[in-house]
Amino acid sequence: MPVAQDRIFDCPHASAMKPAPFKYIAATSLEHALALKGEHGDDAKFLAGGQSLMPTMNFRLAQPAILIDLNRIEGLGAIRPCDAGGARIGALTRYRTLERDAGFARMFPLIAEALPHIAHPQIRNRGTIGGNLSHADPASELPAIMVALGARFRIQAAKQERWVEASDFFLGALTTDLQPDEMLVEVELPLSKPRTGSCFMEIARRRGDFAIVGVAAMMTLDEQEECTHVRLTFCGVGETPIDASSAADPLVGRAPTEAAICDVAASVQAMIDPGGSVHATADYQRHVAGVLTERALQTAYQRAHHGQ
Amino acid sequence: MDSDDYEISVSVNGVQYRRRVESRLLLSDFLRHDLALAGTHVGCEHGVCGACTVLLDGHPVRSCLMLAVQAEHHEISTIEGLTTKDGTYHPLQQAMHDHHGLQCGYCTPGILMTMTAFLDENLAPSEDEVREALSGNLCRCTGYQNIVDAVMTAAARMRG
Numbered sequence: 407m408p409v410a411q412d413r414i415f416d417c418p419h420a421s422a423m424k425p426a427p428f429k430y431i432a433a434t435s436l437e438h439a440l441a442l443k444g445e446h447g448d449d450a451k452f453l454a455g456g457q458s459l460m461p462t463m464n465f466r467l468a469q470p471a472i473l474i475d476l477n478r479i480e481g482l483g484a485i486r487p488c489d490a491g492g493a494r495i496g497a498l499t500r501y502r503t504l505e506r507d508a509g510f511a512r513m514f515p516l517i518a519e520a521l522p523h524i525a526h527p528q529i530r531n532r533g534t535i536g537g538n539l540s541h542a543d544p545a546s547e548l549p550a551i552m553v554a555l556g557a558r559f560r561i562q563a564a565k566q567e568r569w570v571e572a573s574d575f576f577l578g579a580l581t582t583d584l585q586p587d588e589m590l591v592e593v594e595l596p597l598s599k600p601r602t603g604s605c606f607m608e609i610a611r612r613r614g615d616f617a618i619v620g621v622a623a624m625m626t627l628d629e630q631e632e633c634t635h636v637r638l639t640f641c642g643v644g645e646t647p648i649d650a651s652s653a654a655d656p657l658v659g660r661a662p663t664e665a666a667i668c669d670v671a672a673s674v675q676a677m678i679d680p681g682g683s684v685h686a687t688a689d690y691q692r693h694v695a696g697v698l699t700e701r702a703l704q705t706a707y708q709r710a711h712h713g714q
Numbered sequence: 715m716d717s718d719d720y721e722i723s724v725s726v727n728g729v730q731y732r733r734r735v736e737s738r739l740l741l742s743d744f745l746r747h748d749l750a751l752a753g754t755h756v757g758c759e760h761g762v763c764g765a766c767t768v769l770l771d772g773h774p775v776r777s778c779l780m781l782a783v784q785a786e787h788h789e790i791s792t793i794e795g796l797t798t799k800d801g802t803y804h805p806l807q808q809a810m811h812d813h814h815g816l817q818c819g820y821c822t823p824g825i826l827m828t829m830t831a832f833l834d835e836n837l838a839p840s841e842d843e844v845r846e847a848l849s850g851n852l853c854r855c856t857g858y859q860n861i862v863d864a865v866m867t868a869a870a871r872m873r874g
Contacts, residue, residue, distance in 0.1 A: 423738050424759060429718050430737030430783055460779040461760035464740075473737070477784060502773070526850025528764060528828065531773045532780075614849050 425463040432475045436482060436562070439474050440589060444564040446472045447586035453477070454498055454537035457529045482591070483534070485510060491597035494560075497536025497590055505530060514595060515714075516555060516604035516622055520547045523606070526614045536590050539575070542582045542646070545616035549576050550647035551606065552593065554622040554639040560592040569594075576646040599635065602626040603709030605702040608641070609694050611685055617642040618686040619694040623654075623702035625662065627710045633657045638670070638699065643680040643691055650674050654703065662707050671699040722786045726751065727795030735782045742766040744782035745792060753793035753823050757852070764851035767824035768792050774828045774850075793823035796830065806830050809868035810861070817855035825851045829865050837873050841866060 433439035443450055450472035453459060462468040476482060476498055483498035485507065493513060495504075501521055504510055511518035524530060524538075524547055538548045539559065552559075552572035559570050561584065575583050584590060598604070608620030619642050626635035636657050640648040653673035657666055675696045682688035708714075718737040723730060726749060733748050742759070745751045745768070757765035759778045766777040769791035777790075796804045806829055809815070816822045825848065832839070832847040839847070844865045845858070853861065 422743070423736065424740055424743075424778075425738040427718065427736075427738055430720070430781070432783075456779050456781075456784075457761060457776075460781075464760050464778065475784065522846070526764070527832075527847055528767055528774045528776050528850045529761065531770075532775045612849075613846070 424466075425460075426466050426469040428470055428473045430473050430475065432478050434478060436479055436589075436591065437564070439476055439479065440562060440564040440587070442472070442474050443589065444587040450474055452537075452540070452589060454540075455500060455533040456537075457525070457533040458537065458541045458543065482536075488594055492595050495535050495593045495595065497534060497540075497592060499535045501530035501533050501535070504535070513597065514555070515709075516551055516606055516624065517548075517595075519604070520551055520606040520608075520620075520622070523547055523608050523610070523614070523617070523620070529614075535593060539593070540582060540584060540590050542576050542578075542580050543616070544579045544645050544647070545620075545642040547606070547608065547617065547620055547622075547641055550620060550639040550641035551622045553647045553649050554604075554624055554637045555598075556596055556637070558594045559590050560594065561588050562591045563587045563589075567591075573649060579645045598624065599626050601628070601710050601713065602635070603706040603711070603714060605705040605709065607698050607702050607705075609698065619643055619680075619691050619698055621695070621698040621702045623699075623706040625657075625703065625706040625710050627707075631661050631711065632659060633662050633707075634659075636662075636703075638674070638703070640674075640678065640695060643678045643695055645681075648678055650677055650699075653677050653699075657703075662703065664704075667700055667703045667707075670703060671696040674699045720783050720786075722783055724782070724785045724788070724790060726790045727792060728789075733782075737781060737783050739782045740778055741768070741780040741782050741785050741790070742777040744785070745777060745790070748782070751792050751794050755820055755823055757820065757824075762852070763821070763824075764828065765821050765824040767827045767851065769827055769831055772831065772834070774831045791827070793826055796826060804830060805871050806833065806865065806868040809864040809871065813860045813864040813867060815856065815861045815864035821851055821853045821855075825853065825861060829861075829868075833865070833869055833872060837869055839865070839869055 451470035453475045482496045484496045488494045557572040604624045608617040622639045624637040636654040638650045638654045654670045680688045680691035745754045755765040757763035761776045761779045768777045
């Protein structure tokens with residue numbers, strides 16, 4: 407490989423740095439990363455894909471003293487089958503990897519349907535599943551999907567590990583159950599029952615933007631075409647992913663007719679309390695949530711019915 | 715705090731560079747200021763506009779959302795490496811020229827890096843697929859239509 411000649415390039419901005427100073431440490435193993443986090447706690451941040459952390463550091467909204475880079479750790483980005491069926495996704499798995507895995511898409515069509523909505527190709531090439539979930543943006547798609555799927559997260563510190571249900575993990579906007587010495591290291595996705603249909607939909611100002619409202623729906627049917635299980639979660643309409651499954655409970659034990667689904671949409675509109683923003687008023691978000699509820703439940707029902 | 719400096723070795727367009735950099739130096743600024751490869755443009759510097767897109771081991775990424783130290787032992791490709799050594803344009807560069815796919819040209823390097831990688835994966839794209847692939851690159855001049863036309867033409871020419 408040719409070696410570059412030194413060139414002189416006199417640039418007046420050459421000393422300009424966007425992020426505030428920090429100490430960079432490229433962790434060589436998970437144990438190394440967790441030991442460092444145990445030592446430095448909230449002064450340290452894990453750097454995974456960097457697609458949320460780096461913008462906040464460029465704006466100097468985040469100014470960690472220590473940056474622990476996880477990207478050189480082997481095996482943290484693996485997808486493997488789990489014993490009870492389903493799959494385990496390593497925290498450093500990039501969206502791109504899931505997007506190009508046809509087997510994964512067949513197992514978890516809900517995730518496959520949502521991936522194209524998550525930012526843009528360049529972001530998906532770099533962004534990670536663990537980073538997304540740990541960042542816990544309330545408008546982000548994946549947290550709501552994890553709650554809908556009934557995922558569990560493996561949380562590790564230097565000396566102990568624990569499992570947390572996705573529904574217990576998200577505590578507020580950008581706030582999770584993670585303690586200062588912990589890392590979300592793996593996501594366990596249970597396999598859906600046969601005759602389950604799913605659907606993800608969202609409305610955003612532009613493709614790839616954060617959702618004004620996003621919905622994840624899952625419905626399981628029995629042999630009599632009656633609904634036995636339904637999940638309905640939202641992103642963008644609260645401080646955390648919103649689990650509105652209870653609004654859909656009346657569908658259980660009966661055939662999900664158009665009228666019944668319409669009633670669920672009305673219950674959802676009464677249940678949620680969106681904050682509204684400069685881009686969409688709370689009333690508009692509530693309206694859209696109702697419309698998307700109907701469409702997503704209908705689609706999930708059709709897919710369960712046709713075995714897709 | 716003392717400057718947190720690292721000696722890094724990075725390959726850009728097949729050329730190996732060794733530089734001493736501060737850890738907080740962004741890859742985009744490293745390319746432009748330290749390597750004098752100013753073809754990579756910097757727009758929003760927080761991952762929205764796509765102007766700074768480069769290839770990391772062949773895949774488009776935002777160079778403003780990566781640190782230069784993270785590029786060590788990786789292969790980076792920038793707009794400067796797109797033209798062959800004898801000056802021949804990449805088919806997409808030629809098609810962008812033919813279709814008037816740029817006006818001010820600020821977004822163009824990012825678009826070329828994104829879309830040449832896209833064409834490497836998909837030589838027979840639909841117009842919708844092209845628009846989807848282009849969605850992470852903002853262009854305020856063209857309205858995108860001529861860029862889409864250029865990509866479709868480049869794909870057809872590359873298919874032969």
